Amino acid sequence: MSLQLTRKTINQHPLHYVDQGTGPVLLFCHGLLASSQMWQAQITELTKQYRCIAVDFWGHGQSKTLPERCENLQDVAKDLLDLMDTLEVSNFAVIGHGSGGAIAAEMVLMAPARVQGLVMLNSFVGFEPQVNCVKYQGFMAQVANAQAMPTALATSLTELFFSKDAMLLSQQNVALTQAIEQFNQQLTDINAVQVPPLLKFANMAIFKRDTLESVETLTLPTLIAVGLNGYLRTALESYLMHDCIDGSQLLHIDQAGHLANIEQAEFFNQHLIDFLSKVNFN
Template sequence: MPTLLPHIIIDEQPLHYIDKGHGPVVVFCHGLLANCSMWQAQIDALSAQYRCIAIDFWGHGQSQTLPVGCDNLQDVAKHVLRLIDALEINDIAVVGHGSGGAIAAEMVLIAPARIHALVMLNSFVGFEPQVNCIKYQNFIAQVANAQAIPAELAVSLTELFFSKDAYELSQHNITLAQAIKAFEKQLTDIHTQQIAPLLKFANMAIYKRDTLESVEALTLPTLVAVGLNGYLRTALESYLMHDSIDGSQLLHIEHAGHLANIEKADLFNQHLIDFLAKVNFN
């Protein structure tokens, strides 16, 4: 049984998180279908110098419910800021993956004075392309009908999260093979009572608002990173965000997919450490 994570109560529901390390605070926001454990390699690399807070979002990991009235990613961003308030933290950097990157951007738009750096990995803050919405709605329908993530669907989803050649490479890479199996198991282990909150969060993530024009106003240090060999996000989307945010840095990660921070942990960690070293947290 996994260790029960600490939590705070937000609108009568528990929001769980990891809190490890000491120093300037870095908040990690996972994307749809992941959880805070996806950041373990980054927490291991950073926690000697930074206080790392990684959140299980509603319907994910140990945060298996969703508050009444939580209707969009702006609401989720406000919940993260309430967590930071509860921990009596003023200044942070935020790292977001997938829809967690959109949540991170919403946090900056809500509280720009408190957030001193932004990292978005395989994220896109514009409208989700319609072709993706149709595909994702098919997945949602399968989960809703089964009230679970069936094993066959879990395999298909896992394939989408890793690089296009990950399964071939995993034949000779035990660490990668273990990561693939762990993600697949994480999906099939989702509890029935978790399905409704997860599906609502999924719709919030898929049909998020377009903030491409809004982020043009951002002036904080920003790193936009994308795995070049994935199925879910594209290099073009990373260019669009990089162009929208003046002074942002762009990182293309070769031979990696949606979970580039896991597939290429050492490379991503080094870029993240170098980026954070230049951030003024005061």
């Protein structure tokens, strides 16, 4: 069953988000080509003690537009802070995945007094390696040419988002099979209206600024998690961020790729709950 979304007008555009539970606030930020739905297993578990807010970023999920004045991930971070203002949430922890982790880091740099804890899953806050930029631009060019998500590309991208053994493991795992099918369907559902904002957001995510030196100033509790069997991010990148952020925790997730929170939901939830229990929510 899908998470139910509501919306607020932010930067003159409708931004859709999930808002469930009560207690200290957690803000979930998905990565490029994902949506708020990726956090279903976490929200189901964490709403027992937290208020969980999960956003569909511009060009993703139900947020099918993008403000004209949104030019980079810092602007996206500002829009999220505006959303939290609108919801009258002063302090919160942020859980970011992929480029959502980079946006989460921008929020901390922009409003350090408001963010109590930071989790980055399969994220990297340095420059995207050039080889990746070229590859990702090639994917986006196919979407631009088709003005939709080609079926073959959706299949290829889905394989990249899960672990290298996911297709084999899914033969004995119904839940994993469903997760793979749902993600593939989400990609194929991308339509012509959504393509221009999605492409602009993708460009912002791919060519994000390098904040590795900036995050050295962070002093808040930070958890850096990485799936060890994925295609899109490397353990080395997580080590670099762990070295830069003093006092951060590093979590390795076996048998998991980019969507490690889905593939190893119970393991990730357990460590996430443990981490959050040590965060001092004001």
